[in-house]
Amino acid sequence: MAVNAIAVQQREYQVQLQRYGTVQPRTQTTLTAQVSGQIVYVNPNVRDGGFFEKGDVLASNDARDYEANVRIAEAGLMDALRGLAEITARSDQARTDWIDLVCR
Secondary structure, three states: OOOOOOOOOOOOOOOOOOOOOOOOOOOOOOOOOOOOOOEEEEOOOOOOOOOOOOOOOOEEEOOHHHHHHHHHHHHHHHHHHHHHHHHHHHHHHHHHHHHHHHOO
8 A cells, every 4th residue: 555645844824714693892881971062072992893991081072061050150159158148247237236226
């Protein structure tokens, strides 16, 4: 019986596998803003297959609406403090008038 033999040589060989299935993300999330405003920046990695590191900014919104609401709230606080000062002054005056009336 005759046998032919050849020396085995190492070489790269690309294996092609045909597979069928559904690809799903390892983690999926929904981003919700805590303040209103127009989005002015979106991280380029916010896409299918994108990766993020801790501390990465994913999106930024226009701060003008937020800053306007802060100023409105500050104005409301100042108005309330003014009202408190007025009521305190009236209370002090009423106390003084009552003491003057009682001590006569």
